[in-house]
Amino acid sequence: MYVFxxxxxxxxxxxxxxxxxxxxxxxxxxxxxxxxxxxxxxxRYPTLAPGGSVDGRVLAVDEVGLERLDRYEGVEDGLYVRVTVPYSGRDDEAFVYVGDPARLGVDDRIDWPGDGPLLERVRRVVREDEIVLSSRE
Structure with missing residues (x-):
């Protein structure tokens, strides 16, 4: 599994x-x-907002690694949500963590449009805006 x-x-x-x-x-x-x-x-920690682009790295992990990343990112506590995005050139998907703007002190700078839980709003933007991960190597 891949994680951006x-x-x-x-x-x-x-x-x-x-x-x-x-x-x-x-x-x-x-x-x-x-x-x-x-x-x-x-x-408080970095997060993502709609629009633009962000550079980073890709991790390849197994199930245990993904569970450890979820704990580190505070998924169970609602600090971050984990979503999938298309991974161009790999014919695959990658996971990405998006932090809760209110919990990270940036809610005045981020608008994930729509109603409902953060996870659903982020998924909607990923799907409708065609968010995609591309390798730079």
Whole structure:
């Protein structure tokens, strides 16, 4: 499975800290990539907002690695949501984490349009605005 990262997890040492320590967690910090259709907004932690583009890296992880990333990103607590985006050139998808603007102190700078939970609003934008991940290597 692929995961696009654009914040603290672009640091190889941080990735190693988060993903290692479990005997079955396998991962690889792969290529650099660009996620088109969203841009980075810095707050308490980095997050994404509609429009623009953001550069980052791609991690290849197994199920255990994905579970560890979910814990690190606070998915269960609602700090971040995890969505899939098309991964151009791979005929595949990649996961990406999007932080809750209100919890990260940037809600005055981010508008995920529509009503309902953040996850559904982000999924709608990904689908309707054709957000796509492309390799830069």
């Amino acid at each position: 990262v654009y914040g603290t997890l672009t640091d190889p040492d941080r990735v190693q800290t988060v993903l290692e320590g479990h005997p079955t967690a396998e991962y690889a910090l792969e290529e650099t990539a660009t996620l088109e259709g969203v841009h980075r907004v810095d707050g």
